[in-house]
Amino acid sequence: MTPESPGTLRLTGVSKTFEDGTTALTGIDLTVAPGELVTLVGPSGCGKTTILRLAAGLIAPSEGELTVTADTTSFVFQDPTLLEWRTALRNVELVGELRHVPRAERRTRALEVLDAVGLADAAAKHPRQLSGGMRMRVSIARALVAQPDLALFDEPFGALDEITRLSLQTLLQDLFARAEFGALFITHSVNEAVYLSDRVLVMGQGRIAAEVAVPWPHPRPPELRYSAEFAAVAGRVSALLEEAS
């Protein structure tokens, strides 16, 4: 068997039953290839977060095999979890500090990434001085400054208003097109899943019920979301979601 390239996540026949007897997942087969963005959509309680927690190594499968071949894995959650007493810049720099990257180098890199997420002018601000969308941009910058080959996103835009959400979707897939990290992304929004990902996995209760390939290369223009071809793919995902629920 050849070794997997960095950025690969693979679950084979994975099941998860918690200590209280709840079976959250049964027979999950899932692969995220290097540089591929895969989304999971499904009704509340179908097991999306459990898959992400398995991938993050926070919990172990009850059955089956899970392999993560990544030098660096980053996480982005719905709550940006920033340190309130540090500026945006110093929140992003923290990753380099923990890795003992020399000060000048980590500062330069953090400024570059803040610029990439459109926050160059807000580097000196504290989290309380930032809007919800700006805080999420800092959280994304903190994830990307580590130069991950795999990134795990647990509904990062779920708490944001529609306009902010659309602009962060555009930003994320631009960053994705440039950095080419592999990603597993959870969302409740079918449009978000189709716009961002290469493949949408539709979940039913504890299992993957269907898969839809999304044909367009990254970066994708924001207007794609208003086209007939986009509506056709999103419609297919919605129908499968209804069937699986």
Ligand SMILES: Nc1ncnc2c1ncn2[C@@H]1O[C@H](COP(=O)(O)OP(=O)(O)OP(=O)(O)O)[C@@H](O)[C@H]1O
């Ligand atoms: N630690 C735990 N102990 C027992 N049961 C759990 C635990 N964590 C999750 N579950 C159960 O596993 C199932 C799947 O939960 P999970 O959080 O993965 O769903 P989800 O699809 O992410 O839901 P949502 O969209 O609402 O976030 C649910 O029935 C949940 O109650």
